[in-house]
Amino acid sequence: MNIIRKLSTIFIMLACSSGLAQEPGAVMDKDAGDLSSIKTIAVTRGLTEAGKNCISCHRDIDPGIVSDWKQSRHGHVGVSCIDCHAVPADSPTAIQHEDIFDMDEYDTSLLDRDVQISVLVPPSTCARCHAVEHEQFAASGHFRSYHQIIPKDNLHALVEVHEGRNIPELKTAPSETGCMQCHGTVIKLDDNGRPTPDTWPNAGMGNIYPNESTGNCSACHTRHKFSLAEARKPFACASCHLGPDHPDIEIFENSKHGHIYNTQGDEWTWDTAPGAWEPGDYRGPTCATCHMSGIGDLLTTHNISERLYWNGWAKRSEMRNSTDPMSPLLGNGPEGRKKMKQVCNSCHGTLHTDGFFEQADKAVKLYNVGYYDPAKKMLDELGEKGLLKDNPWTDEFQIVFYHLWHHEGRRARQGALMGAPDYAHWHGFFELQQDLYKLEELYEKRLETGKIE
Amino acid sequence: MTSAEEDGISPRTLKLAMAALVLVPVAVFVSWVVTEIMVQQTAGAPFCGSCHTMDAMVAAYQRDIHGGAGSEGVKAKCTHCHVPHDNPVTYMFMKTRFGLHDAWAQLTYDLDAIDWQAKRAHSEDYVFDSGCLQCHKDLQRASEASAVSFVAHRPYFLGTTTSQCVSCHDRVGHKNLSEQLARASEGE
Numbered sequence: 001m002n003i004i005r006k007l008s009t010i011f012i013m014l015a016c017s018s019g020l021a022q023e024p025g026a027v028m029d030k031d032a033g034d035l036s037s038i039k040t041i042a043v044t045r046g047l048t049e050a051g052k053n054c055i056s057c058h059r060d061i062d063p064g065i066v067s068d069w070k071q072s073r074h075g076h077v078g079v080s081c082i083d084c085h086a087v088p089a090d091s092p093t094a095i096q097h098e099d100i101f102d103m104d105e106y107d108t109s110l111l112d113r114d115v116q117i118s119v120l121v122p123p124s125t126c127a128r129c130h131a132v133e134h135e136q137f138a139a140s141g142h143f144r145s146y147h148q149i150i151p152k153d154n155l156h157a158l159v160e161v162h163e164g165r166n167i168p169e170l171k172t173a174p175s176e177t178g179c180m181q182c183h184g185t186v187i188k189l190d191d192n193g194r195p196t197p198d199t200w201p202n203a204g205m206g207n208i209y210p211n212e213s214t215g216n217c218s219a220c221h222t223r224h225k226f227s228l229a230e231a232r233k234p235f236a237c238a239s240c241h242l243g244p245d246h247p248d249i250e251i252f253e254n255s256k257h258g259h260i261y262n263t264q265g266d267e268w269t270w271d272t273a274p275g276a277w278e279p280g281d282y283r284g285p286t287c288a289t290c291h292m293s294g295i296g297d298l299l300t301t302h303n304i305s306e307r308l309y310w311n312g313w314a315k316r317s318e319m320r321n322s323t324d325p326m327s328p329l330l331g332n333g334p335e336g337r338k339k340m341k342q343v344c345n346s347c348h349g350t351l352h353t354d355g356f357f358e359q360a361d362k363a364v365k366l367y368n369v370g371y372y373d374p375a376k377k378m379l380d381e382l383g384e385k386g387l388l389k390d391n392p393w394t395d396e397f398q399i400v401f402y403h404l405w406h407h408e409g410r411r412a413r414q415g416a417l418m419g420a421p422d423y424a425h426w427h428g429f430f431e432l433q434q435d436l437y438k439l440e441e442l443y444e445k446r447l448e449t450g451k452i453e
Numbered sequence: 454m455t456s457a458e459e460d461g462i463s464p465r466t467l468k469l470a471m472a473a474l475v476l477v478p479v480a481v482f483v484s485w486v487v488t489e490i491m492v493q494q495t496a497g498a499p500f501c502g503s504c505h506t507m508d509a510m511v512a513a514y515q516r517d518i519h520g521g522a523g524s525e526g527v528k529a530k531c532t533h534c535h536v537p538h539d540n541p542v543t544y545m546f547m548k549t550r551f552g553l554h555d556a557w558a559q560l561t562y563d564l565d566a567i568d569w570q571a572k573r574a575h576s577e578d579y580v581f582d583s584g585c586l587q588c589h590k591d592l593q594r595a596s597e598a599s600a601v602s603f604v605a606h607r608p609y610f611l612g613t614t615t616s617q618c619v620s621c622h623d624r625v626g627h628k629n630l631s632e633q634l635a636r637a638s639e640g641e
Contacts, residue, residue: 077604078599078600083601088624088628089629090629090631090632091631127616127621128605128622129601129604129605131614131616131620132608132613132614135615135616
């Protein structure tokens with residue numbers, strides 16, 4: 001009997017202590033996934049009547065969305081569903097619940113016929129409160145994420161004819177599941193004003209919304225938390241800036257900055273007020289620190305082109321020298337470099353900073369004159385002599401040329417510019433010399449024989 | 454010789470001076486009243502809507518809070534929003550300019566070819582902040598009353614944004630204008 005009593009005492013103690021262990025410290029993160037806790041929320045403070053009504057149903061229907069929102073800054077200041085999703089009745093995206101959904105199971109007394117909503121929230125809506133951020137974004141290279149694709153016939157041919165096999169009902173699959181998810185698209189609407197499945201959902205940066213507003217704030221600040229801390233972490237950029245053609249997250253991880261982040265990032269302070277996130281909150285920079293965040297005297301910007309000298313993604317890198325967001329040379333090279341050095345000098349001495357850029361610039365110049373220029377010269381000559389195939393994707397010379405600038409060349413340049421030795425060298429210049437030798441061999445053979453092999 | 458003649462002022466001059474002293478202020482007053490009446494008479498929907506091209510705008514305006522459909526019945530006139538209110542000279546100049554342009558357009562343009570929807574994309578060119586702020590005088594202070602409008606209006610009053618009132622409040626003044634424009638073009 002004594003043993004049973006002891007065992008039950010131990011059991012009760014264990015049960016209590018495990019219950020207690022869940023209480024304080026772990027509360028914030030646990031709540032995010034704990035849907036039962038969301039269903040009980042009744043938010044009244046600072047919200048409009050219509051705003052409360054959304055939440056009272058959607059906390060049951062979309063607990064994940066409401067959970068995100070209640071942990072967001074929007075939730076804190078009383079910006080609720082309706083503030084972003086309400087649109088005038090004559091908006092092309094305006095809908096009313098009863099017209100679209102079967103509302104039998106829901107309390108329709110809460111619905112107001114005067115309130116029209118839109119599932120799409122274009123950046124022009126965000127700009128109503130975040131005007132400065134929106135202006136900076138619209139002046140940045142991110143603005144043209146989709147606009148730049150529109151006139152590129154060879155790219156449309158690649159994804160629809162070659163990748164999509166030109167099968168009428170299937171050929172847009174590569175673009176919908178690939179390109180569109182990072183670059184965005186022109187969002188089309190069906191007869192009910194609902195976005196069509198060939199254009200939505202997508203998380204693309206450069207979406208053109210039905211009201212012609214361009215961009216997508218939630219590409220970095222994912223909905224419905226729209227977190228500042230999230231966009232400061234490298235993952236916000238990594239979901240697009242990765243892979244063989246611009247392995248920027250891999251480059252970051254390969255760099256000493258990534259090394260420090262990977263070892264200590266989970267101890268840093270991520271939610272410091274905008275513009276006030278400074279060394280000390282972190283021990284090393286993330287993508288956001290260098291390209292966007294306010295640091296020292298440098299002001300925060302949502303123009304990611306502002307602190308750049310080169311266009312490190314182009315076929316041939318040139319100094320940035322344009323104010324047109326549609327230009328591949330958008331930016332001011334010398335000013336951009338000055339700003340980036342200001343970032344570097346927050347943690348490094350000028351000897352370190354200046355020396356780093358000398359090394360990196362040398363690599364970019366080497367790519368330009370040592371690889372791109374001679375490769376382009378051979379390509380042009382073969383083209384003039386009719387020694388290139390019409391289908392570039394079956395022509396070894398053109399395939400290697402593409403890899404030279406689009407894959408290897410970017411890896412070498414971006415690896416050098418962001419301190420990633422393995423990408424500058426093994427994934428970069430090593431591959432580049434192989435590419436160039438291959439191109440020279442094909443070039444000579446074609447000139448000799450007058451034929452495409 | 455009379456004393457007036459001695460002073461060099463003839464009775465005729467004196468009479469004229471007396472008359473001018475009375476008549477000039479009267480004329481100024483009358484012309485001011487006439488001008489003010491003219492300015493007021495040509496400021497609102499009854500006048501602007503006298504051309505059929507404005508039917509949709511007037512219909513949408515009358516259904517809008519700015520057209521008197523709010524709970525207070527306060528009504529803005531067309532010119533309150535669509536003529537700059539920086540100072541009286543600019544106001545009169547721009548009002549005359551816009552008025553002459555519209556009269557000229559009404560007489561010479563192909564009115565059916567005007568894409569009113571497309572014009573809405575640059576409403577910043579014809580809705581003036583100085584107009585909005587004539588009525589919303591104390592907006593800066595009022596904005597502090599709620600966290601939402603405080604955050605939204607802060608960059609505007611700090612001058613860190615180039616956005617105008619209508620950049621964000623893009624449907625202000627005319628409720629469901631798209632619908633009214635569609636209706637108007639169907640009616641043709």
